[in-house]
Amino acid sequence: MKKGLLNTLFLFILMGCNFARALESLPVDSVSTQVSAQLTSSPFPGQIYTSTPTIIPFTETPSPTETETAIPTVTLTATLSPDDPRARLGNPTWKETFDKPNQNFYQDDNESIRFIYESGDLVLTAKNPNWTSWSMSYHKPANYYLEATFKVGECSSSDRYGLVFRAPDLTDGYFFGITCDGRFALKVFSQKGELIAWTNHPAINTGSNQVNRVGVLVQNNRYALYTNGKLLQETIDDTFVKEGLFGAYIASSTTTNFTVRVEDIAFWNQ
Template sequence: MSKKLALFSILIASLLVGCSVVPQFKQAREDYLETRVVEILSEMPTAEAQPTEKVIAETEVAATEEPVAEPTEEVTAEPTTETTEEATAEVTATEEATEEVSAESKGMTESYDPKVYLGDSDWEDKMTTVGSWPLGTDLSSATYENETLMITALSDKFSWRIASTGALGDAYIEATIKVGECSGADSYGIIFRVPENTGYNRGYLYGIDCKGKYSLRSWDGMTGASGVMTYLQEPTESSLIKTGSNQTNRLGIMAVGDRLVMYANGEKLGEVKDNMYSTGFFGIYLKRDKTADLTIYVDDVGYWKNPTIK
């Protein structure tokens, strides 16, 4: 009886204990499951992959944008500005150079060469056509050859050819003349202010010789048995004259009032004053000294009326 009672008491106690343990077991089980779920979720790769992709994407975009953005600013913005400034400077320099050339071409750069500062001539003959000069033979022979007027001395006397133009008053007369073989005082030049109705037997003679000397003479062929030749400018040497055989010189004489100004190759040689002749015709003369067949070739002659002396 006592044993049965004790066993029953133990059974009752076990049941009571079981009733209190079951809820604790359920709670422990739920806590365990919740903890495990959290651990499983935290260990899952999906949770970590998403931030990794975002970081990689941002890094790749940043790496792609930086090299493109920075060089574009450096190459496109700054060098273009510098290049534009340099190009502008070059254009400005070119414009200034053009203005300088234009200024010179307009005559703003002063020149003392009459052919330059007097502008277009009133008359010019480049010997491309026949008609302005008497040809034939007397004290010299004259003919056209290769677009030049060729004159050859046949005597040791002065000989000339007068242009078939009107008489001139104040004028600048210029002739480009090449001499062939020459020596000593073989000479050639311009005869001018030859008065009308005198048989071309008066006037002034300006010229140079083979030795490089220039002179100016007054000629009166109607006085005395053989005329009178007077030096107004004695033969004077000048480095402006090309000397010797086969040389070309550009001779010019400017007659304004009583002022007679001599030029060679665009440069002033000297000036004299004389009032014996004030108007007249002009032409080309030559006189041999050492060379029997002294020959000159005239390829450009012109005159300017009423010139200004500089």
Template sequence: MSLSQRLGTIVVITWLAGACTRPAPVRELPVDVNQTTDQVLADPSSTAPPSATNITTPTAISTLTPTPGLTITPTPPPLSPDDPRYGLNLAAPHYWDDFSSNLTWVGPNFDGAMNVWEDGRLRATDFLADKFLWWSTTIPDVDAGDLYVEVTAEVGECSGKDAIGLAVRVDPDHRNSGYTLEFSCDGSYRIRKLVAGTIQTLLEWTSSDSILSGSDTTNVLGFLARGTTLTVFANGEVLSSIEASAFFKGNFGLFTDAASTPGLTVYFDDFKLWYINP
């Protein structure tokens, strides 16, 4: 589908209470990247600072529609009636970003983390295992409420609870709230809720044979949100469903979170979105 391209770049910093023993560092981000910055502290008594002002806005416009004939995508098998995605045509997403454009996901880029477009993929690197979370969001044109989304993630060297993440229903105003699905290097997943100033784990780390574990592996993260029901997937397999009612519409985020491997790097590709009729 054709969409006007507007760069939406967001950096969200999360600090888990008690997880970091040193003061939160204050860093100046580069001025050549359009972004807003929000610092989210897990301490409910903390007051979140105001959002920064956008610095620059690129004027280039490109299309995310793939060039016909370049690749042949196999037709997925039909979904069974008990699949939460039943009724969706997985061969025809409503929105597909193959990352051929460098204008849909970008930033941050500083000494703590770097999310940059590189050779048709988004490379996300967390340089510090410091419990801070940085994410990039996509253009606001694809904001959605009821949805199913998939993204392919290839992780490099990793260990333990080093994680890759996908966020949905990200707050369109401050971009520091939303639901996250995370896969860890040891083959576990969890679901969290981020609200400006607080972090709540909705589903603790749970191991799954559907997640490929270890370094240099590739997984497909899937997140379905329908009303208050959140269902998560790994490589097309259902993992869990939970109920949550904090957010009903928003943007999307991609991130990596180094728990024990400074410099943890993940390559994201093939972001696909299906809108679900209520």
């Protein structure tokens, strides 16, 4: 009896190993490739998802979206403005500064991406154009303000990066991104088009070697998008209204080895 159980267990382990190898052998140009890993140094693994979807042109005519009146903006200064959520929320509920390796966010280096902890940052590199990758933390807050500080390397035009939030799993969620040339948008990854079409905004620091704080205020089905403490736009959407995963994403449009460094990421429960 015991010998039979041991043989059965060995068979399942062998099947699992073969399945893992099959995932690793998928070609780079496959429609969708998921990679996840258990971090042995942390009881809560970070997770990463990579995909090569057909990139929707930025010139696409946006569908009408429901928006609310934005709070009046103020002149950018070096200090936090009254509109900046971080100025009024105090200490965050949770914050990651990437000082300790192998904590909260997954790392990998393969033919398509390079995600590593380096010098106190989470370094995200998209090695190939038109390749979107993202990494999730294990937290699942409900209503909150989420913000990350990104430092951009060499970039051009539509190279983009930003936040993933309210993700029900590793394959979907809201994607709030900004581009190298100063545009922002909000979309549901699995849906065609954007909830908020790609729009220019002066609050976004443009070009290579810039730093941008990217934040989103999540309240039930209402979302307010911020960059560098300035409100960009608000919208309402009911696609994902429950708690979900969050993380950071990167997508190269034209730049090979497009890289951004996430200096910190934090959320404040609301």
